[in-house]
Amino acid sequence: MAHVTLSVLDLVGMRPSETAGGAIARSVETAQHVERLGYKRFWLAEHHSIAGLACSATAVLIGHVAQATKTIRVGSGGVMLPNHAPLIVAEQFGTLASIYPDRIDLGLGRAPGSDAPTMRALRRDLRSTGEEFPELLQELRGYLGAPKAGQIVHAVPGENTNVPVTLLGSSGFSAQLAGQLGLPFAFAAHFAPDYLLPAIHLYRQNFHPSATLSEPYVMAGIPVIVANTDEAAQHLFTTPQQRFLALIRSQPVELKAPVDTMEGVWNAMEKEAVDARLREAIVGSSETVSRKLKEFLQKTGVQEIFAVTDTYEQSDRLRSYELLAQAAGSLS
Template sequence: MSSTLPVSVLDLVGLRTGESAGSAIARSVDLAQHVERLGYTRFWLAEHHSIAGLACSATSILIGHVAAATKTIRVGSGGVMLPNHAPLVVAEQFGTLEAIYPGRIDLGLGRAPGGDFHTMRALRRDLKQSGDDFPELLEELRTYLGPEKPGQAVKAHPGQNSNVPITLLGSSGYSAGLASMLGLPFAFAAHFAPDYLFEAARLYTTRFQPVATLQKPWLMVGVQVIVAETDAAARRLLTTPMQRFLRLIRNQPVELLPPVDSMEPLWNDIERAAVENRLGAAIVGSEATVKAKLEALIERTGASEIIAVTDTYEHADRLESYERLARVAAAIEGPAAVRTDHAAAGV
């Protein structure tokens, strides 16, 4: 039996210029409460380090803070960059979160550094963990979160046998292939790296190996979404994330900036091409326009769930966009039920 399209939120906890981290975090909590009332499936928080303008470095702490302020929505990481952390520590953190908020915690995992070379070195202390050992780190983490194995010397308490649901995140075919092989949900980061979306989606959905907890592929697509009263109003709001990406490629702070009537005075042709490439999958417009674009995206990818990234300057515009998106999603047919163990699959 099919249902409406599941929609979720990915939040980077963006700051305005001169704003305190506490103020930005409070705004994120308000957003989580808002989308919970609207029936969103999950609220995920990213992991980024040493990036001025973002306050999402201590991801597990933010997850606990948001989970404490909400009641039903799933809260998780989009994602924890596993090579930055000891798997045991991740298992203990998320095992603890699961113990406090049972059945509501998601563990999305990526293998990127979440920062530049110097930040990666500061996080990892050495560069032995390059991301190439991601499958081994993942297997170690799953050992700490799953049932205790005979002779297992190190155990996560809390964590052991918590079975916190894991989703693999990626922007290429690597994690798509690994997720398909392991029978895990997969989330593609089209909100900043759309180039390989369709190839990764095809690889994941065609090679998926069913497991007890997930019998069919569950593809989640992270995408920039802005819904407003008109297409023109939404396109104007998009100039805020455009300015963020422009400042990112210039290695400048990425605080939220007010929308502008035109980006033309702000960038050159090369910068424009780079920003437009990053936002190539963005879904922007009125409710009717967004519905048509979402349906086309689902048709091409086989997506089971949309994770919307909506960064507007005014908080009210962000709340309105997510409210409009909820109405759009309610009019789109979602995937048939594919779960045999809701808690274990996390979908």
Template sequence: MAFSVSVLDLVSRRPEESAASAIARSVDLARHVEQWGYRRYWLAEHHSIDGLACSATSVLIGHVAGATHTIRVGSGGVMLPNHAPLVVAEQFGTLEALYPGRIDLGLGRAPGGDMQTMRALRRDLRQSGDEFPELLRELRTYLGPEQPGQVVKAYPGQNSHVPVTLLGSSDYSARLAANLGLPFAFAAHFAPDMLEHSAYLYRSQFQPSEGLQRPWLMIGVPVMVAETDPAARRLFTTPQQRFLRLIRNQPVELLPPVDSFNGIWNEWEKITVENKLRAALVGSEATVEEGLRRLIRATEADEVIAVTDTWDHADRLESYQRLAAVASRIAAPGSAELARAR
């Protein structure tokens, strides 16, 4: 069995491009990666970020699931403090009813936006990440079997058992996922600093649960695969420019690749962008295969969730197709499977 690869999509827009056009490209990508054997297609949640069209995550999940047939579709992830757990349970219970056995619920505790956006989403700032375990417990109650004396119930949602994965960029969610016996996805695609530490804590502290007998570690990484290393590095200047614009508080639309960053960034910006994207796998198939094998050895990852954004949609398709070829040459770790991971 080949190593598992999946997709994380932020539904990036080009300058002046409509959200409908960007979403259509995402649907086209989902149909292709389904054919190439990808395990799942996840959509992020970001708010008030000019250049991304992924704010209504559950709506996008339904749209992509309806346009595909077998690939799992889910959230990477829903930022739970932004939402009432009952509403999340109802949304994902409905998705599970429509597309049984294909829906994932990835959950994070970050806001997905700045403080002003948090206020607009939550109306006040009394909730913070500190309430995440309690919000998670409440949500899982609505997705599980009805409990004695339970007054509020999610219909649909109750007894749907939509699989939950915890997302994080530090050891907090790694520890929580381990203690609860849940899968864990680390966001190395923008915060690689604590990757190996969090992976170790998750595996070493994992407690088997009814739904998962062994740890299942997913790692989000930027990926760009092309025919040659120089070609891939040039294509990767598009996501580099996006991150540069992010730290400048500018719109983060997709921009065409550039031959050089001379005159585009200063030394501090260069260091910041390269550090935040240092987990990226960029190059030819041989180079990316070497990097992926190194990542697996360092973290014992069970799955990689690739983030690939290019100016030209054809280049994005090619990168994901080449990554599928790379993954097919790497054996899955052991023979254990994630419960309900179909």
């Protein structure tokens, strides 16, 4: 039978006119809830200058969530490495790993996570194409590992913590690099599903065993909403549909209350664009989600799923994660 490890990816979504504190408090409550349900990880994304997402200070949020939980692994999904000096990332995550031993993960991406003006505000080189990512990654991993003879700069804390690193991506670049380095790979199918299967194939094709992994380990982020009935789940699904519609329209991407129908909310071109972003979403009752989950696992062979569950009401989100755990358990 199929088996999958369940984890959560959180973007700390805000409701209209809500303070960031309210959204962060819901994220903490969610992490505590899924910890009790046996989820393996709770990861937080990095986005900057996007109204409606309170996940810009990723390392700070990780520490806050880790302090409020006991056993679940907490990490980044991910830190956009070109936005930061590798030494700063090593120091931040080395500090987190020192406070919360064996519970901190470092997921790394190479996208900016925002637009050009924000990139400038982050002091990034606007000519950057992401091609320097392998060098930045090597430097960062060097700071987190054992010191080398003649090394002048050290991450304190950070050195010898060997914080587990996962590469994130929505294309073949990070997939190939993760394979070559023998690192876990996580694909962002929750917003860019088009290259899912080719990227997984590329990762496995290029995989070389390492001190980290003896065989490939694939994760995938996908939108998931589970409710008592298919109709109820589809109703709740209009919230992430509205979020992506707002993103397309360059509007605030807050969590909006579900609507009875999206007709009249979007036009045909917008519907097509949103549907393309959410193509891999698994939405429905426990029975429907169990079937769709099994189909997804058979199609991709991933070992771990990061569920992205955006609902307006917190109670619906917590219930969805509970029903998802039951659905995944029925597969084993």
